[in-house]
Amino acid sequence: MADTGYFDSVSANLKTGVGAQVKGISEGVKANSDAGVSPSVNALDTGVKAAAAIGGLADGLSEAAMLPVLGAMGMKGMACLPISKQLDPVIGVDIHLVTIPPSPVVPMPHPYVGVLLRPQDFIAAAVSSFIPPPPTAEQTGDADSAKLAEVGHTVLTMAVGMLGATVKIGGFIPRAVASTPTRSIPHIPMGAGWAAPSAAIPKNNGHAFMGSLTVLADGMPFSGGGAHLHLDCNDVGIPSVHKVPGMFLPTGVINPIPPARQILTSPVPVPLNPMAALARKCTGAFGRFYKKKTR
Numbered sequence: 001m002a003d004t005g006y007f008d009s010v011s012a013n014l015k016t017g018v019g020a021q022v023k024g025i026s027e028g029v030k031a032n033s034d035a036g037v038s039p040s041v042n043a044l045d046t047g048v049k050a051a052a053a054i055g056g057l058a059d060g061l062s063e064a065a066m067l068p069v070l071g072a073m074g075m076k077g078m079a080c081l082p083i084s085k086q087l088d089p090v091i092g093v094d095i096h097l098v099t100i101p102p103s104p105v106v107p108m109p110h111p112y113v114g115v116l117l118r119p120q121d122f123i124a125a126a127v128s129s130f131i132p133p134p135p136t137a138e139q140t141g142d143a144d145s146a147k148l149a150e151v152g153h154t155v156l157t158m159a160v161g162m163l164g165a166t167v168k169i170g171g172f173i174p175r176a177v178a179s180t181p182t183r184s185i186p187h188i189p190m191g192a193g194w195a196a197p198s199a200a201i202p203k204n205n206g207h208a209f210m211g212s213l214t215v216l217a218d219g220m221p222f223s224g225g226g227a228h229l230h231l232d233c234n235d236v237g238i239p240s241v242h243k244v245p246g247m248f249l250p251t252g253v254i255n256p257i258p259p260a261r262q263i264l265t266s267p268v269p270v271p272l273n274p275m276a277a278l279a280r281k282c283t284g285a286f287g288r289f290y291k292k293k294t295r
Helices: 003-034 039-055 057-072 119-129 143-163 274-294
Strands: 089-099 105-116 181-184 205-208 230-238 248-254
Touching (some): 039 143, 119 143, 205 248
Parallel strands (some): 089 230
Antiparallel strands (some): 089 248, 105 181, 181 205, 230 248
């Protein structure tokens, strides 16, 4: 991939992403003025849109930088993996240390059975379903009232998005992404009890390990069944990249229950959104630059 080709692609992505967003804000100011919106309400609307644009600036820069690289690497995949959603069952095998007198500590397999479930996502999905669309100026008969309702709708939608899932499958079931937790049936020790060396390690927990590299839902990789694996609790394991307390191994499998119309995703697996990771780096760099300049 030639340097000129890469930088041309980044420039084009910035123009269609960040550039279009900035242009939309400036055009919105003029449109509000032409519609008869008062200067104070116009300023409020512009401020909310500008804050959202600034908050997404790092994401826009990271996407512009990463998309040409992913395209050159051919990281596209083929939509062939059924998507996962919450309430889908998870089946796996854990290894936990137990005591079976008079023998020493014994590693024993335990069945892991649960469902993908994060209650906050159901609350957010339910709230977002009942948020009414803002009225138009024709309906209210006043441009300021309509614009204030639109601003309130935007702020409420952003708040719900911070609470949990906004992407729903079948109209009401929240999506499952990398890191979505599982509620499992409690383990029963296959012996006299749990071994003392592993007593402090959390049990009966797990979460989706990976999702699709090219398909995101609420900013996280969209999980599918099978190839994207599931992290089950294990007494002999590794820490999770999703910063969940405990030790885990990818010994579980998500079994998607297909909706009425099957939805497929790309099987190319990734545990984290690489663009979000780069965006955090950009945000940190901006913060360090700002501190350096304000000293």
